[in-house]
Amino acid sequence: MVRLRSWTLRWALLGAGTLVLLYQARTHYSRGSFQSFSYRDPLGARQPGARAMTAQAPVTPLGSRAPSATLQPFLGDLYGRDETYPNSRCPSSIRKRIASTKFSSVFLEAIPVLQWARHARLAEYRRLRSYGGAHGWQEVGWPVVRDALTRLNTSANERMFDARPGAAAGVSPCVRCAVVGNGGILNGSRAGAAIDRHDYVFRVNGALTKGLERDVGRRTSFYVFSTNTMMNSLHNYASNGFRQPPQTLETKYIFLPDHDRDYLLLRAALTHRPVDRGPDEGARPERYFGNDLRAEKFKMFHPDFIRYVRNRFLRSGILDTPQWRLYRPSTGAVMLLAALHTCDEVSAYGFITPDYQAYSDHYFDLTHKALVFYANHDLQLEMSLWQELHQSRLLTLHMRG
Ligand SMILES: *[C@@H]1O[C@H](CO)[C@@H](O)[C@H](O)[C@H]1NC(C)=O
Ligand SMILES: *[C@@H]1O[C@H](CO)[C@@H](O)[C@H](O)[C@H]1NC(C)=O
Numbered sequence: 001m002v003r004l005r006s007w008t009l010r011w012a013l014l015g016a017g018t019l020v021l022l023y024q025a026r027t028h029y030s031r032g033s034f035q036s037f038s039y040r041d042p043l044g045a046r047q048p049g050a051r052a053m054t055a056q057a058p059v060t061p062l063g064s065r066a067p068s069a070t071l072q073p074f075l076g077d078l079y080g081r082d083e084t085y086p087n088s089r090c091p092s093s094i095r096k097r098i099a100s101t102k103f104s105s106v107f108l109e110a111i112p113v114l115q116w117a118r119h120a121r122l123a124e125y126r127r128l129r130s131y132g133g134a135h136g137w138q139e140v141g142w143p144v145v146r147d148a149l150t151r152l153n154t155s156a157n158e159r160m161f162d163a164r165p166g167a168a169a170g171v172s173p174c175v176r177c178a179v180v181g182n183g184g185i186l187n188g189s190r191a192g193a194a195i196d197r198h199d200y201v202f203r204v205n206g207a208l209t210k211g212l213e214r215d216v217g218r219r220t221s222f223y224v225f226s227t228n229t230m231m232n233s234l235h236n237y238a239s240n241g242f243r244q245p246p247q248t249l250e251t252k253y254i255f256l257p258d259h260d261r262d263y264l265l266l267r268a269a270l271t272h273r274p275v276d277r278g279p280d281e282g283a284r285p286e287r288y289f290g291n292d293l294r295a296e297k298f299k300m301f302h303p304d305f306i307r308y309v310r311n312r313f314l315r316s317g318i319l320d321t322p323q324w325r326l327y328r329p330s331t332g333a334v335m336l337l338a339a340l341h342t343c344d345e346v347s348a349y350g351f352i353t354p355d356y357q358a359y360s361d362h363y364f365d366l367t368h369k370a371l372v373f374y375a376n377h378d379l380q381l382e383m384s385l386w387q388e389l390h391q392s393r394l395l396t397l398h399m400r401g
Pocket of ligand 1: 150151153
């Protein structure tokens with residue numbers, strides 16, 4: 001508990017000290033749109049037939065397009081390839097529409113979204129070791145990466161949607177996702193029934209639903225978290241009733257790995273043992289994920305995806321400062337962009353909107369709390385991105401009049 005508090009406090013202090021950076025970031029964004037890191041090659045100039053799904057094929061051959069010349073090389077704008085998602089049967093899928101929007105220049109069709117057993121290779125480790133935090137494997141030892149990922153060895157670990165409810169009935173070939181953030185805008189929204197009517201419902205961190213079903217719904221298909229954000233949520237929102245992540249039959253858990261803590265907790269879950277070292281030593285996976293700890297219940301975002309989101313969709317001005325290592329897109333932002341890269345249609349609820357000051361920080365707050373901006377994220381930039389994606393009709397952002 002002491003450790004958690006000091007961790008939170010450290011971020012709070014950093015947040016206060018570098019708030020000014022966020023304003024620089026916002027200015028940077030509204031001026032530059034996406035021109036500063038667009039590609040010369042048109043979308044679609046990709047290697048033909050580069051399907052790499054067999055055991056013998058190269059792990060993730062690097063994308064064929066050269067990295068952006070305007071992005072600092074240490075940001076690593078070169079990614080593996082994963083051909084899991086490009087072939088949607090939905091005529092109006094996001095992927096089919098994105099080419100005619102301003103986002104065509106940043107979108108990579110074969111960006112890996114998830115990592116699993118296929119990626120547990122030394123060559124991949126050597127490549128990703130160059131990038132820190134959530135963006136690579138710099139702070140994670142090879143045995144820990146290997147032991148965690150090799151156990152993600154079922155087909156459910158390779159793709160976001162492995163068993164689609166209703167798909168067999170042939171109702172619609174389009175996968176419709178509701179992505180639910182924790183924003184106070186959901187308080188009093190009565191959006192719960194609409195959220196639950198989607199094929200899949202994504203939730204994040206303090207994903208409280210009990211007693212709030214009318215506004216936020218009851219289903220959770222995917223719970224998205226990093227070990228750090230989940231532990232902080234359990235600590236900070238216990239008094240709001242958040243005692244454990246959602247644990248329903250349909251719920252799958254998606255780790256955003258930003259620390260070796262994530263690989264250690266995943267390994268613990270898949271070996272049905274308590275975490276054996278680090279800040280979470282002794283933690284029992286059942287406490288967080290329930291008793292069904294089959295590999296099928298877990299997924300993990302690929303560091304390439306998080307780096308791609310940072311470099312191309314949420315390229316904060318913080319990256320041009322000495323504090324650049326602190327920054328990563330928020331867990332909710334990675335979740336929403338992952339949905340955008342895997343679903344055919346996306347509705348976003350509870351994400352930051354320009355009138356955020358009219359709402360409490362979270363929909364589950366008991367008394368009004370103002371939203372606090374921390375230096376490790378750039379919520380102003382995220383807010384602008386959601387507006388632009390909404391205006392480009394790539395997602396439907398829930399707003400209130
Ligand atoms: C997956 O890994 C487990 C060990 O965690 C092993 O028992 C199982 O046979 C593997 N399954 C496949 C399909 O390789
Ligand atoms: C939630 O909304 C109700 C009105 O619908 C309001 O009375 C309450 O203060 C709100 N809660 C917070 C934490 O802002």
